[in-house]
Amino acid sequence: MWKSIGILATNGGDIGDYEGIHLSKHASLPIIAINTTAGTASEVTINYVITDEERHIKMVMVDKNCLVQIAVNDPKLMLGKPPALTAATGMDALTHAIETYVTKGAFGWSDALALEAIKLISQSLEKAVVDGQDLEARSKMAWGQFIAGQAFSNAGLGYVHSMAHQLGGMYDLPHGVANAILLPHVEQFNIPACAHKLKKVARAMGVGVLEMSDTQGANAAIEAIKALSKSVGIPSGLRELGVKEEDFEEMAKNALADVCTGGNPREVTLEDTIAIYKAAM
Known part of the structure; x- marks a missing residue:
């Protein structure tokens, strides 16, 4: 505002x-x-x-x-924030970092910032949710979200944000919660275009990927995202938030027109979008 x-x-x-x-x-x-x-x-x-x-x-x-x-950005100002708010905003920051890492506009500098942000957020978000007074966790979250912002402000985002914007506009859902629910489903769709980068996301989140293929590593990243979301209390699907399938087509059309769509690493259609919304239910 x-x-x-x-x-x-x-x-x-x-x-x-x-x-x-x-x-x-x-x-x-x-x-x-x-x-x-x-x-x-x-x-x-x-x-x-x-x-x-x-x-x-x-x-x-x-x-x-x-x-x-x-x-x-003073982490002391973030101490004591409610767990649900901490979780939602933290998953928004993680979405920024992951989306800007795999976006079409990514480059060396944005990649370095995004990977470090993924690492910091993965290490500290659950701790900040569990103990809102944990200054070290709050400090890592403050730094992680800041550098994720620098990255996506220069490289762009992708289709998670395009789709989440429609959920916010249609249902007034918290943006971070919408991002968190959609993130694993959109990145599952994106695997054919950026498996090698999603494997590096998994590594940044603490997953041992040395013996994995790119596709295996990408799937490990998606499972790590789901696990982190669950650990901080994010709802498991859109149905829990009152989303209705009858609105999917309108939201999908608007998502395709969203300014973030052009950055997605894989081209997406109306039918793809509706399928992703359904998968996220």
């Missing part, structure tokens, strides 16, 4: 005018962003998202003019 206010203050118009990529002409008002959760990394990215309640979608703005001037 604060990024949109900054952009409107210097550019005018309606916030819907800026849905898309780099559509504003003037830099936002100066912003100092003080983080209190470890998840979105909005304090370091060129992205912001606004819900359009009439169209039941989340509008994604990718805009260099919304960058903040000062970002503050």
